[in-house]
Amino acid sequence: MFLCFILQIVARYVFNYPLGWTDEVSVLCWIWCTLWGAVFVLRERDEVRFDIIYSNASEKTRRIFTIITGIGTVVLFGIALPAVIAYVTFLKVERSAYLGIRLDILYSIYVLFSVAVIVRYAALTWLALRGKAPEISLGSGSAL
Amino acid sequence: MTSPFALCIYTILGLGLLGLPIGYSMIAGSILYLLLANLDLGTSAEQILNGLYSSYVLLAVPLFLFSAELMNVSKMTDQLLRFCDMLVGRFRGGLGHINIVQSIIFAGMSGSAIADLAATGRISIDMMTRNNRYPVSYAAAITAASAVIGPIIPPSIPMVLYALISDTSVGYLFLGGVIPGLLMALAQMVINTIMAHRHNFPVEKPIPLREWPAITATAIPALLMPVILLGGIYGGVMTPTEAAAVAAAYAFLVAVLWYRNITASDTYLAVLNSARSTASIGMLIAGALVFNYVVTIEQIPATVRSLLAGYDLSPTMFLLWVNIILLALGCLLEGSTIILVILPIFIPTAKALGIDLVHFGVIAVFNIMIGLITPPYGLLLFIISAISGAPLRSIIRDTMPFVIAMIVALAIITFIPETVLWLPRLMGYKG
Numbered sequence: 001m002f003l004c005f006i007l008q009i010v011a012r013y014v015f016n017y018p019l020g021w022t023d024e025v026s027v028l029c030w031i032w033c034t035l036w037g038a039v040f041v042l043r044e045r046d047e048v049r050f051d052i053i054y055s056n057a058s059e060k061t062r063r064i065f066t067i068i069t070g071i072g073t074v075v076l077f078g079i080a081l082p083a084v085i086a087y088v089t090f091l092k093v094e095r096s097a098y099l100g101i102r103l104d105i106l107y108s109i110y111v112l113f114s115v116a117v118i119v120r121y122a123a124l125t126w127l128a129l130r131g132k133a134p135e136i137s138l139g140s141g142s143a144l
Numbered sequence: 145m146t147s148p149f150a151l152c153i154y155t156i157l158g159l160g161l162l163g164l165p166i167g168y169s170m171i172a173g174s175i176l177y178l179l180l181a182n183l184d185l186g187t188s189a190e191q192i193l194n195g196l197y198s199s200y201v202l203l204a205v206p207l208f209l210f211s212a213e214l215m216n217v218s219k220m221t222d223q224l225l226r227f228c229d230m231l232v233g234r235f236r237g238g239l240g241h242i243n244i245v246q247s248i249i250f251a252g253m254s255g256s257a258i259a260d261l262a263a264t265g266r267i268s269i270d271m272m273t274r275n276n277r278y279p280v281s282y283a284a285a286i287t288a289a290s291a292v293i294g295p296i297i298p299p300s301i302p303m304v305l306y307a308l309i310s311d312t313s314v315g316y317l318f319l320g321g322v323i324p325g326l327l328m329a330l331a332q333m334v335i336n337t338i339m340a341h342r343h344n345f346p347v348e349k350p351i352p353l354r355e356w357p358a359i360t361a362t363a364i365p366a367l368l369m370p371v372i373l374l375g376g377i378y379g380g381v382m383t384p385t386e387a388a389a390v391a392a393a394y395a396f397l398v399a400v401l402w403y404r405n406i407t408a409s410d411t412y413l414a415v416l417n418s419a420r421s422t423a424s425i426g427m428l429i430a431g432a433l434v435f436n437y438v439v440t441i442e443q444i445p446a447t448v449r450s451l452l453a454g455y456d457l458s459p460t461m462f463l464l465w466v467n468i469i470l471l472a473l474g475c476l477l478e479g480s481t482i483i484l485v486i487l488p489i490f491i492p493t494a495k496a497l498g499i500d501l502v503h504f505g506v507i508a509v510f511n512i513m514i515g516l517i518t519p520p521y522g523l524l525l526f527i528i529s530a531i532s533g534a535p536l537r538s539i540i541r542d543t544m545p546f547v548i549a550m551i552v553a554l555a556i557i558t559f560i561p562e563t564v565l566w567l568p569r570l571m572g573y574k575g
């Protein structure tokens with residue numbers, strides 16, 4: 001993930017040659033960085049969220065909130081998962097423009113992302129049911 | 145509006161209000177919509193992946209974040225402070241002016257207000273509060289207020305996001321931000337002067353003329369950054385994305401070769417921090433991509449347009465209302481959420497009313513940046529309170545004059561479009 005950035009910069013320097021693959025590599029890095037980072041690197045407090053209500057709620061209310069959002073997320077991402085897998089595997093007929101890599105391999109990160117989101121929120125819900133609400137410090141996850 | 149769409153909105157709002165990250169809320173809500181509307185659920189994946197894949201301009205965001213992080217760890221700030229002192233330290237309330245000028249220079253290098261604040265905040269506040277010369281809450285207030293200039297003067301991350309949703313040129317948006325950014329700085333300096341006279345803030349000792357060249361020389365690498373960036377973009381050498389990459393590489397080289405105070409672990413930290421911010425904003429963008437798809441198939445823009453046609457709204461009235469709404473939302477919501485979720489609703493109307501989209505974008509970004517320092521949800525206020533140790537309430541009190549001055553500046557750029565559009569037009573913008 002960290003290499004992505006270096007790679008992007010280096011890629012851009014090769015730019016004097018009209019090489020298309022550098023574009024493609026940087027864009028792919030960006031997709032992978034975002035989706036991979038979102039589920040495996042981000043801590044709860046880095047997320048961009050509307051936390052005024054949550055942070056002012058009592059411990060018990062927070063647990064209920066977490067359970068509701070957790071179940072909602074798991075159910076909806078879960079329903080979409082088969083279709084997502086179908087979409088990504090369908091793409092095996094296509095290849096990326098420059099590198100010629102099969103798109104289903106490149107896009108597989110989204111399946112991984114979906115599964116990780118489901119697991120993560122299932123875990124959070126489970127923890128909340130067991131009596132632990134995740135602590136959220138006030139909005140640190142902004143890039144502005 | 146069909147009811148699946150209404151349900152989709154309720155889901156997003158509901159999950160969002162209960163504290164689920166906004167990006168996930170939007171994806172979840174959109175999945176529900178696709179389900180109810182009997183559309184292929186795989187579309188959610190398709191929209192996100194293809195959207196991210198084809199949005200080349202967005203690559204500028206992580207790169208700008210990275211260069212800002214680098215400048216933070218390389219302590220470029222110290223050199224800059226001396227340079228600003230040289231320029232404006234001699235006036236009453238000198239340190240306040242130094243703070244503002246420094247933010248202008250920083251604004252030319254980074255595209256993020258939070259990065260500017262993190263870079264300059266502690267040093268500026270320490271300097272201002274030494275020997276009790278300024279009250280700490282005032283020091284904190286002016287530091288937070290001046291950091292807001294960051295994303296208005298190019299480069300600017302919020303403008304890149306706006307360019308994505310509105311299909312306008314990043315280059316012209318950046319140019320459009322220059323004069324409003326300076327105007328905002330001017331407004332703040334006026335307030336600082338007034339406050340300085342009222343509270344009799346100290347004057348700095350003027351720096352003798354013979355020291356000027358040396359001080360300027362140490363600041364040059366930092367000062368060159370905006371020149372390289374903007375020159376590259378408008379000279380047609382680079383696209384904004386490439387310029388962002390060059391900026392990151394340049395910041396790295398300056399830190400390593402010129403100031404020589406960056407270590408491997410600093411670099412690692414910079415990469416890690418920018419990766420985190422990238423992922424969190426990337427999620428928001430992903431959510432916005434699916435949600436915008438839903439908005440498009442529901443033909444919301446057309447609905448809004450026909451709804452508005454009945455009201456006979458003039459462009460001026462519309463802009464006034466947008467400003468009021470955005471200022472109100474800015475008190476409650478995080479800035480990139482407003483850009484990616486709320487603005488797409490306004491853009492079709494702005495277009496229909498014949499408002500220039502570059503003008504509109506600069507106004508919106510300006511407005512949303514003010515939102516960063518308005519309570520209760522003013523991100524910069526929280527950060528500066530943590531940095532300075534001053535209580536939030538007194539910081540808010542001292543920020544208010546600046547907020548008012550900035551709203552006046554906002555009114556000026558809203559109703560005199562030339563303040564925004566003059567520079568882009570000079571460089572060939574046809575709008």
